Amino acid sequence: MSSPGSLPASPNGPAARAFPPAGSPGSEAGASGRALSPVVVEAGIQVMGGRAERDACPGALRLHEAADGPLARIRVPGGRISGAQLGTLRELAAAWGDGHVELTSRANLQLRALTGVPETRLADRLAAAGLLPSDTHELVRNIAASPLISGRDAGLVRELDEALCADAGLAGLPGRFLFAIDDGAGDVAYAADVAALRLGTGGAGRFAMLFAGRDVGLRVGRATVVSALLTAARAFLVQVEGAVATGARRSWRVRELTDGPGLLGRDTARALDITLGEVDPELRRPGVQEPIGVVPQGDGRVAVAALVPLGRLDDRQLRVLAGADELVFTPWRGVVLPGVAPEAADEWLDALAGAGLEVGAGSRWVGVTACAGRPGCAKSLADVRHDADAATVAGDGLPVHWVGCARGCGSPAAAHVRVEATVGGYAVTVRSGSSAGRVSDGETTGNSTARSAGDGTAGGGTGQSGRGDATGTGRSAGGDATDGSIGTGDGGTTGGVVRGDRLARAVAAARRGSVDGSTAGTREG
Secondary structure, rough: OOOOOOOOOOOOOOOOOOOOOOOOOOEEOOOOOEEOEEEEOOOEEEOOOOOOOOOOOOOOOOOEEEEEEEEEEOOOOEEEEEHHHHHHHHHHHHOOOOOOEEEOOOEEEOOOOOOOOOOHHHHHHHHHOOOOOOOOOOOOOEEEEEEOOOOOHHHHHHHHHHHHHHHHHHHHHOOOOOOEEEEEOOOHHHOEEEEEEEEOOOOEEEEEEOOOOOEEEEEEHHHHHHHHHHHHHHHHHHHHHHHHHOOOOOOOHHHHOOOOOHHHHHHHHHHHHHOOOOOOOOOOOOOOOOOOEEEEEEOOOEEEEEHHHHHHHHHHHHHOOOOOEEEOOOOOOOEEEEEEEEHHHHHHHHHHHHHOOOOOOOOOOOEEEEEOOOOOOOOOOOOHHHHHHHOOOOOOOOEEEEEEEOOOEEOOOEEEEEEEEEEOOEEEEOOOOHOOOOOOOOOEOOOOOOOOOOOOOOEEEOOOOOOOOEOOOOOOOOOOOOOOOEOOOOOOOOOEEHHHHHHHHHHHHOOOOOOOOOHHHOEOO
């Protein structure tokens, strides 16, 4: 583990190559010399490989035109990245973007406002840093993993990524399809389309295969995990194409297929020649606390974990983190430094805290998330990140999600408090898991943690902000809350500052389950 604050040099990229932003026609050659799939635009629908697509998930080769400029999403399987690689992203953000690296709910990373990016350099720099191993599969390398996964189980993430990129047919997966490898904590398996959840602590390793968070009785050994995950993904593509052929709407996620978990479970078991067993009624999402502070590891070393407020890393924070040998970003917009010598833990805690990262469990940012808001999203009525900063106080209870408009991008599927910008102010409501608002696909940013026992999957649209599906984690055994309006703002304009005391009280009351319309917050011009 390097010392805090050291900044590695970024490698120079290979010979320049051109690549199109989202929606641009043409095809290019990748770093490996392979031709990229042609992308053309027909009536606003991207057509890839001859198949009509509405999947607009951004990537490193296909940039998204957000309101603040082009956005690049870099897939980071399992959230694992080296300090040197993060240092490269810091340099790219400083040279061509807004100076920040943004964390998503799948532990991927984003560069925003890339208005000055030379199209012949970005992909080359990413490829040279090892962050773009495949041109054809870069949009589908969506692999979540337990942040504290270790040993042979951790190696499954790399094996899955390599096998996925080597399977030409799986390049056609939607950019919203999510794999997960869970070390038994239950922290990532239940929000994925297909997941391997470790059972017990035996050396051989047995895993339950979950489909859209549902157990169908399929069990495999460690040696079969990668094969089972990819087999399930192939079965998904077959089922989707079959449904589309009958006139059905294209499905992007397993949960969108009629009896998706059952269908894919049976198809996968048949392909693997495995007999489905009994469903385990006790196999359900447990209460999970995201790592923060010093966490012991089984090898005598420790992990040092921090939370990134609203999921944005600035230049100072990036410089500190780039001094680590290895980093693991989490679905809760946190970061874990694994393999730290116990005697070095305090030095890292001080360095992280000094850079503005949260290392204490009582942080006010635990359980708080936000959509992009202004200026990143043209549809937003407010700078929700600024307003969330002004109104967020430490508290417990339901998670809180701030949104800039009625679309509610990134809204958790489980019970949560929704703070929505309106023309007159903010409306604060308690949403149940069954009526959580818009749940669409892609990725969001912020500190999203579902605290109820319900499904922690959050969704956000792929519209102006390029957002989409967020993975949350149940954090307590509490049930879903019922819908209850806290109230809307009582005047003001669409601009200005937050009247923080009233809005903070309204949000705190809603998190505790207290409905009090008199505490509605407002913004004033």
